Amino acid sequence: MSENAIVVENLSKRYLIGHRLSASGGRFKYTALRDIIGREISNFTRKAADVVRGRQVVQGDEIEEFWALKNVSFEVKQGEVLGIVGRNGAGKSTLLKILSRITEPTEGRISLRGRVSSLLEVGTGFHPELTGRENIFLNGAILGMTQREIRRKFDEIVAFAGVDKFLDTPVKHYSSGMYVRLAFAVAAHLDSDIMIVDEVLAVGDHEFRQKCLAKMNNIASHQGRTVLLVSHDLAAVSEMAIRALLVEGGRVAADGNVADIVSRYLSRDADAIYVRPPGQKSSTPFINRIEVCTSESNAVHRFGEPLEVKIWIQHDAPIEKGCLTLNVHNQHQHAIFDALAHYPYFRFGNSQNKTLLICKLPSPKLYVGKYYLSVHLSEPPGGDLYESLDGVCMFEVTRTDRTSLFPRLSGECAYFEEYYWETADADTTEHYVTHVASHSTLQDVD
């Protein structure tokens, strides 16, 4: 029997959040200067009292307790790869932060057996002024490698990142792709008993992602190593993990086989409209609502009709450099295409505090099947990620305008392409030379 590498018992984490009572509505319907002054004074005295008592100071008029995690318990066996899925704000990151000892739990107990490395971000501590070589040593030390270990793996790291020509260039001159490649390369060469990994796969171009995935798989399959993996990339989670947890509202909603958990996670969002859950506060821009305007009701879209995706963004201040990425995924969690609205080529969010972005697809080529959206709102690469939504707004594409002997099965192909067939004389040699349409007898009936 293999031992438990990680045991989590009744873990809870509480945060205090403050609310500002708005001048209109709420209790202060008619705002008088007296009220404002009174409120500010009482806030100030409360803050002063908190300072004196050494407690956390919370901005706002009313304080609310918020349980980011509540009574979370699970066990991970040694050598097991556990995926953790859940929506944004479900508590996944808090869980990882507690497991990596960055923050303390409010209640509960965890025991970890062995050396723990946590990768909550690639390139933690990278300094732009330092060269690639120096950053490898710096980042390695931050992640817990000894200098000897780094020196031993140095060539391997450089080769993996493919930056050997720029080793002595400050990383501020690196392209964002090179930067993340180097950052991931260092992280990928960590060697410990328990690895806690968050979202690090979402970096680089496609080719590098494949390389990362292969490396991660390699890490995960390493004998006796325990891996906790949080990712929005459900394809990656399903590929690497065998078991998964579904976290919802700070609780473990389900624990089991990764395929079941992923499908359960996705089925919860079988709705063409995403509405931001009420009660979530955010100071940075956030996405309020996403709607897929399909041609039919019940989120069914008929092939050939134009499709629209509407995204409402809420922002207190104008968004200076907004980047919005819309990805469409199929039911196998493969990304089919993306639609980008990126600064400086496309600017949005400059005027009011609400922006509606409409993505128009005049003739989408999506194949018959179910699709999901992932929407990411951020600053340009290297900046903040404001919001990242995955697996929202499910819709279904049907195609009924054609008759065919063979039914088109949902998700069988990725997309429809325009094509036509023609017949030609099979005996003329020129067609053999150019290899064009030698079996063109079955003509599609449109």
Add this chain to the structure above:
Amino acid sequence: MQDVIIIEAGRTERHYWLDLWRYRELFRVLAWRDLSVRYKQTVIGVLWALIRPFLTMLVFTVIFGRIAKLPTDGNAPYALLVFAGILPWTLFSTGLSEASNSLINNTSLISKVYFPRLIVPIATVVVAFVDFLISFCILILLIVWYWFLPDWRIIVLPIFVLLAFFASVGPALWITSLNVKYRDFRYVIPFIVQFGLYVSPVGFSSSVVPAQWRLLYSLNPMVGVIDGFRWCILRGQNELYLPGLLASGAVIAFFLWFGVRQFRKTEKSFADLI
């Protein structure tokens, strides 16, 4: 046997100091990072560590020595007296101001990786210490220039260097942990440093302070440190005022204890607050 890590609410890290030792490599790397970043993209680089104290010394010598005509200690050259005060003062003030901002300058580290947080502020004080060593070259030049060679007392100097080091670490730890919660404190530091330069005997000898105020004056921890420095470097031209030195030492020890205590108390919530 693999080690087991237990994470629990309110569990004071029993192996905290051992952990600190285990992370010594990170400490070294962070100090090295701060050092190498410090003078990157500067034209004259390390020379800054020489120019600043040198110019301060010139100005102070002219203002306090020539214009105000304050007395020196014994027959020590006034420039040397001033520089023996500037050295510990710069060590203290750069250490204090850099370390006080160290935690918020390393936000990404603190919110993403675990390590004993004490490493960050102390690593920055080490950087100030390297600057101190560089400025020390000027002192040697001055000593040669005036041919005012130190005697056996110079051996005691490391003790006072250590004292200056602790004097900056103590308050720095306290302020940096407060800084995480209340950013107000980042505005306090430049003020303390500027103010402290005039209330500490940097540009003048502490012997100009009336005798009945001397002990009270020594509650400023830098008074004891600077006096000690002068005593070591200037062949004891100033009489070492022992009660004052003890008072300064006690204040330094208190702040060190208080700083470490406050730091440890709030350390666990840094990642939530920063």
